[in-house]
Amino acid sequence: MEKRWVFNENIEQEKVEELSHLLTIDKSLAEILVQRGIKTFEQAKYFFRPQLAHLHDPFLMKDMETAVERIEKAIELKQSILIYGDYDVDGTTAVALAYQFFRNFTSHIDFYIPDRHTEGYGISTQGIDYAHANEVDLIIALDCGIRSNDKIDYANNLGIDFIICDHHLPSDEIPKAVAVLDPKRVDCEYPFKELSGCGIGFKLAQAYCTFKDLPDELYEQYFDLCMVSIAADIVPIVDENRVLAYYGLKKLNENPSTGLKSLMQIAGKTDNYSIMDVVFMLAPRINAAGRMGHANEAVKMLLSEEDFIADEQSSLINLQNTERKSFDQNITLEALAIIEQDEVLMNRKTTVVFQESWNKGVIGIVASRLTEKYYRPTIVLTESNGNYTGSARSVVGYDLYEALVECSDLLIQFGGHKYAAGLTISPENLPLFSERFEQVVSKSIDPALLIPEINIDTTVDFTQINAKFFRILNQMAPFGPQNMAPIFTTHEVILVGTPQIVGTNHLKINVKQQNSTIFEAIGFNLGEFEKLLKPNQAFSICYTIEENNWRDKKRLQLNIKGIKIEE
Template sequence: MHFKWNYQPPTSEQQTAAKELGEKIGMSPILANLLIQRGIKTESAAKRFFRPMLNELIDPFLMNDMDVAVDRLNDAMGRKERIMVYGDYDVDGCTAVALVYKFLQQFYSNIEYYIPDRYEEGYGISKKGLHYAAEKGIKLIIVLDCGIKAIEEIAYAKSLGIDFIICDHHVPDDELPNAVAILNPKREDSTYPFKDLCGCGVGFKFMQAFAKNNGIPFSRLIPLLDFCAVSIAADIVPIMGENRILAYHGLKQLNQSPSVGLKAIIDICGLTGREITMSDIVFKIGPRINASGRMQNGTEAVDLLVEKDLNKALAEANHINEYNEQRKDVDKQMTEEANQIVEKLESQKHHASIVLYDENWKKGVIGIVASRLTELYYRPTVVLTKFNGIATGSARSVAGYDVYDAIKSCRDLLENFGGHTYAVGLSLKIENIPEFRSRFQKYVMEHIQPEQTEATLDIDAVIDFKDVTKRLHNDLKKFAPHGPDNPKPLFCTRNVYDYGTSKVVGRQQEHIKLELVDSKSSNVLNGIAFGQSASARYIKSKRSFDIVYTIEDNIYKRTEVQLQIEDIQPSEE
C-alpha cells in the first residue's frame, strides 16, 4: 500500500511549550510535544495521563437512570426474583455479560445469563429469548451492549411481566424503549461526562454503582477489570478519559492475575510469560472470543469467561480455538471473493465507498470481511449476505468518517440498523439493495473528505537516530495503552542508509530485516519492515531513504530497541 505521509512541524510556540512541560515532568521535549498534541498541556494532566488512578473514575450515579437501575436490582434481590443477564454475541457483549454475572453471583444465586444465537435469533433482544425468560420465570433482564432500539421487544416483555434495565453504548433513536432504566452515555439528555464507554464499560459502571449503594468495597470489582480491557481493545473505542483508566488497570489485571477463562485463552494464544498489550487483545484474544458467536453460539464464550476450573477452561478454550481456525478459513475465502468483485467493478474506482452483496457468504464473518476491505481500499465498506430472506450485513469505516450517519441517511430503505461511528449492523429487503447502494455511495461522496480516502501515516515527530535512546523508549512505554485517540507514536527519520547487512526474510521473502544508520550519528539500529520486500532493491543500492516507524522492544534481545517500519520512501534530493 502506498501511504501519504502527513507531518505538521511544531510551531515555535509549541516548541517552547514542549520544552517547558518537558522540564517540569523530566521528559524530552519530543515526548512532551506528543502530550501537547493529545491535549495534555499541564504537569498535573501529564501525571494523571501516565498514572491513571481508579479513584479518578467518574461517579456512576452521574449517569441518567443509574439510581433507578440500582433500586430495581436491589428490589429484585430483596424479592428473590429470578434475574437474567442478556448480551450481544460479540466480544463486548460476552465480556459485559461475564462481568455482571460474575459480580452479582457473589451476592445472589437466583441468576442466569443468555446470549442470543446469531443465526437463529439475530442481533439484540429476540422473541425466542423473551419466551425462554418467561418460561424460566425471569422478572428482570439486565441487557448489555444492545437493546437501545428494542422498542417493540421491550414492550412485549412488559406484557409478559418482565422488566428491563438497558446497559448500552450504541447511538439511540429519538424514541427510547419503555425500560425501567436506560444506562447509555450517548443518550441525547445524558448528563454523564464521558460519552465513549463500551458496552462492558457501561456494565462495569452499573456494578460500581450497585457496590457503592450496598457498601461493597470497590476492591471487589478490581478482579473484573480484565474484562473491561478486553472489551475496550476489541470494540475499538477511544482510549482516553475513563476508558484509559479502565484499560490501564484492566491490562494490569490481565498481566498479573487474569480470570481463569482469560488465562486459558492467553495460554492457547501462546502469550503466557509475555507482557500482554492492547494489540495482543485485538489480534489474538478478541478474535477467539468472537469466534464462538461467529461460528456457533456466543454462550460458549461466556461459559469460558465465567469458568472457575482451569482444566475445564483450557478444554473450552481449545474448543473455541477450533472455531477460530474455521473462522480464518471462511474469512480468507470470503475476502478473496470480495476482492475479486471489487477488482472487476471498474466503476468502484469512481466511488468513495464499497457496497457488496453475496447471498452465499457466512453471516458471522461479514464484519471481518468489511474491515479487511476497508483497510485494503481505504473506503467505507458495507458487506451484505442473505439471511432469513433479507439482506443483512455490516458496515465499517475509515479513520475520521462517521459511517453511522451515512447508514442513517438511508433508514427508510432499512428494516433495522444500529451501531456507532466506525461500525454499524444493518438489514434491508433484498430488492432495496440497488437503491441503498446508490444512495449510500452518493451520501459518502458528498460528505467524506478526500484525505479520508487516502492511506495516511500521521507522523508525530521527525527525529534522528541519536534521539532513539533507552530512556526515550522507556518514557514512550508510559504512553500505553494505545488505541483510538492515543495511537502508538509514529516517528520519521530522514536520510538513512543500509548498514550493509539488511536482508529479505520470511517464508515467501516478503519482509525486510534491516540494520540502519543515519547521516548524523554512528548509531546502528535494527528494524523490521513487514510486507515491504519491494523496497529491498532500493535499500541495497546504497542510496538514502526516509522511514516512518514505531519504537518497540526487540523480542529476542530485551535490552535493545527495534524499529517497526511502517513505510519506506526514497529521500528527496
Template sequence: MTMQKRWTIKKAEPVAEDELRQALKIHPILCRLLVQRGIRTFDTAREFFRPDINHLHDPWLMKDMDKAVDRIIQAIANEEKILVFGDYDVDGTTAVATTYSFLKKIHSALDFYIPHRYREGYGVSKAGIDFAKENGFSLIISLDCGIKSIDLIRYAAELSIDFVVCDHHLPDDELPPAVAILNPKQKDCNYPYKDLCGCGVGFKLITALAEKLNLPGSWTFEYLDLLATAIAADIVPMTGENRLMAFHGLKKANEKPNNGIKALCQLSNLRLPLHIDGLVFMIAPRVNAAGRMDDAKKAVQLFVTEEYDEAMKFAEMLHSDNSDRKEADSNTTQEALALINENAEWASHKSTVVYQSHWHKGVVGIVASRLIESYYRPTIVLTQSGEYVAGSARSVPGFNLYEAIHACREHLIGYGGHFAAAGMTLEIHQVELFRKKFEEVVAATIDPELLIPELIIDTEINFKDITPNFFSIISQMEPFGPENLRPVFIARSVNDTGFSKVVKDLHLKFSLQQDGCIFSGIGFNMAGKMPLLENKKPVDVVFKLDENEWNGQTTLQLRVIDVRAAV
C-alpha cells in the same frame, strides 16, 4: 500491493511543550507526545504515568444509579429471578460475565441470556423477553444494549418484567420505559467520563451495589481484567477512566487472571506480561468468533466458570470457532479480491460492492475491512441470508457511510449503523441496482483525498534521540488505544547501510543509518520498497518503536510503516 499514503504530521505547541518540559525535566519529544494527549501539567502527567485505582469516579454520579441499585436490592430481598442480558460481542459478553458473577455471590435466582446473532439479531430481543416470561424472571438487567429498545421494553413491562438498562450507545430523544437507565451519554447525566464501554457501565453498577451492601472493593476489582478486555476490544478512547481501568485490568490479567483469559492465553501461546495488543489481537477475536460462527453463550460460560479445566474446555471451543472464522474470512477475502479483479470496469470505482450467495454471514464485516486494505474505498460485502441478501459495510476515515446507504434506501428492506460501519438487508433482484446506486452516491459525494490512506505522524525524531531510557518512558504510556495511540515517528534523510534485505519475498528487513547512528527495523509486506533503498539515495522513514528479542538479547528496533525518497 503497497498503497501510496499521504503523510500528515501533527502540529507542535511549543509554549505548552516548553512549560511541561520545565515541570518534568524529560526529553522535549516526550513532552510533545504528552501535550498531544492533553497532558499539560505535572499533576496530569503523574496521574497518566501512575494511574491510581482510588481515583475512579463515584458511581453514584451516574443518573438513575440509585434507582438501579434499589430495584436490584429489592429483587434480591424478595428472591425474585434476575436475568442478566447482553450482546454477543466482547463488550456484551464480558459485561454479562462481570455482572452475573458478582450477583451470583449474593443471589442464587439468577441466569444470563445472550441473543443468537442470526436468529435474534443485535440487542434486546423479543425471544429473550419471552424466555424471561416463560421462566419466571421479573427483572432484566441489559448490558451494552437496550437504549433504543423502546417497544421491546414496553412489551416486557406489559408482561410485568422490569428493566435496568446499562448502555453506552448514543440515546435517541425518546428513552425506553425502564425502571432505571444507566448511560453517561444521556443529556442530563452528570457522570464526568462519557466514553465508558458497556462493560464499564456494568462495572459502575456493581461498584455502587458493593458500596450499598458494604462489600469489600476486592469483590468488584476482581473483574478488572474482563473490563480491560472489553475496553481494548470495543475501541473506546484510551483516556481518563478507561485508561485507568485498562491499566489495572492488565495488571490483574498478569498477576491473577480470570480462568477464561488464562485458558485463552495458554491456547494462543501468549507469553506474559500480557499487553493491550494481546487482548485486542488474541483474546477478542476468539470471543467474537463464538457469536460469528455459532453461539456466544459459551464466551460467557468461559468467563464465569470457577474451574480452570472447565474454562479450558470452553476456550478450546472458542479457539475452534476462531479457526473456522479465519478459514471463512481468508477464503471469502480471496474470492472477493478475485471478483474485483475479474470486473475490470470496477477499477475506476470509488466504492466496492461484492456479493456471493455462499459466503458466511459471520465474516462479511471482517472481509469488508480486509478489502479496504487492498482497495481503499467504502466497501460492502453481501451474502445470502434466508430468502434475502444481507451484508456489512465499512468506510474509510472521514466518509459518512450511513448517509450514503440512507441515500440508496429505495433498494433496501432495512439498514442500520453509523458513520464508519453499517449493515443492510435487500432482495436478491436489487443487488445490481443497489451496487450502481451506491457507486453513484459515493462518487458524487466523497472527497478524492479520502481515497488515499492518511498516515498521521506524531513528530520528527533523530536516531540519536532513540535510547533505552527514551523507549522506557514511551512504554509507560501504555496501555495504548484510540486517543492514546502508540507514537508514530518520522526520521528524515536516513541511508541504507547496504545490509537491508527482502525476507520471505514479502517483508523488508531494514538496516538504516543517520549521522553515524544505525538502527535495524522490519517493514511487513514492504518488499516492494527495496528499490528505494538500492538506489543509495537518502529516504524518509515512518515507524513505531518496539523491542526485538533474539538469542537472549533485547534490542530496540523500528517497526517501519512507510518509506519514501527524502524530500
C-alpha cells in the same frame, strides 16, 4: 498502496519547552504530550500514574440509583434475574462480569446471549419470550437495548422489568425501562461518555458495592474482563478507560481470571500483554464463538473457575477461530475475484458485493479486509431469512452512517456508527441501493480520504532514542484510540547492509543516520522497497519504537510504517 504522511502543524512550542523542562524529558516526548492535551505537571502526573481514585462516582450516571435499588429488591424478594448481552467481545465480557458479580448475592440468576444467525443483534422477541417462559422478573441488558423501544414495551406488557446498560447513541426517545444507564443520554451528566458496554456493567457493580458498603475487591477483580472489552470494542483509551485498561492489563499479566489464563495459554503468549496483543490474540478467539457457533461458549469460558473446564472451553473457541479464519480467507478471495473481474466495480469509490452462500458471522471481517485493500467505503452482503444482510466499513474521516441515512428508504433496517454499521435490504432493492450508495459517497467524500494516511507525531534524530527515551515512551501506554502509539519520522536515513524479505512480504533492514547507532527495523508488507533501497542513498522513514525480546536479549527495534526515498 500510496499513503499520505500527515504532520501536526499546530504545535505550541512554548508549552513544549515548558513541559520538557518541568518533566526533564526529551522535547519530542513533550511535544507528543502537548499534542494529546497534556500541558501541565498535574496533567502529566494524572496521565503517567493512573490511579483507582481517578474512577468516577458511578452514581453520577443517570438512573444508577434506581438500577441498584431495583436489583436489591429483586435479590431481597428472590426474584429471577436474567443477564442479557450481545454476542461480541464487549457483550460476552459484560455478561460474564455482571453474572459472576450478582451471583454472589442470589442463586436466582441466569444469562442469555442471542444467536447471531437466528436472532441478530440486540434485544430479541425470542429472548424476551425465553425470559417470560422461565418466569424472569428482571432483565439486565448489557451492550444493547438503547434503541430497543418496541422490545422493552413488549417486555413491559409481559410484566418483565428491564435495566439497560448500554454505551451506544440513543434515539430521541429513551426506552421505557426501569433504568437506562448510558452516558450518551443527553440528560446524563456522567463526566466520561466513552465507556464500553462491559464498562457500564463494571460501574453497576461498583455502584452496588458502594450502596451495600461492600469491599472494592468484589468489583475490582473484573478489571481484566473490562480491559478486554475496551481493547476489542475500540473505545478511546483516555480518562476512565485509561485507568480501567491500565489496571486490567496489570491483572491480566499478573493474576488473570481462570478463563482468560487458559485462553492466553492457547494463544501462545502468557505474559507481557499489551492492548494490541489483546486485540489480535484474545479478542478474535472470543468473537469466534458467536461468529461460528453460539457466544454462550465464550461466556462459559470466561466464567470458568476450574482449569479443566476453562481449558475445554478455550480449546473449543480456538477451534472455532481456526474455522473462522478459513471462512473469512476464502470469502475474502471470492470477494476480491468478484471485484477484480468487474471493471465498473474496480473504478468506483465504493464497494458493494454480495454472495448468498457467504457466512453471516464473518462478513464484517471480510468488509474490513476489502476496505484495507481498496481503501473505500465497503459493504459485504449475504442471504439471511429471505433478505440480504450485511456489514459496512468506512475509511478514516468519512461518516458511513450518514451515507446509509441517505439510502434508508431502500433499507429494511440499519444501525451502527461512523465507521461500522450493519444493514438489511430486500433482494429486489440491491441494484438500486448499490447505485445510490455510490452516488451518495461520490458526492460527499473528500478525494483525499480515499488515500490512507499515517499521522506522524513528531520528527526525531536517532541520537535521541535511548533507554530513557523508550522508558518514558512506554509509560504513555496503554495505547489505543485517542492515545495511539506515537509515530516518529526520521530523515536522512541510510541503509546498513542488505535488505531482507522475511515471511510473505515483510522488509527487514538495518538503518542509521550519520554518527548514530544502528537500529534494526521491520516493515510489515513493505517488501516492495527491497529493490528500491540503495547503499548510500538517503531516505525517510516513519515508525513506532518497540522492544524486541529474543532469547532473553532485549533491544530496541523500529516498526516501519512508511518509507520515502529522497530525490
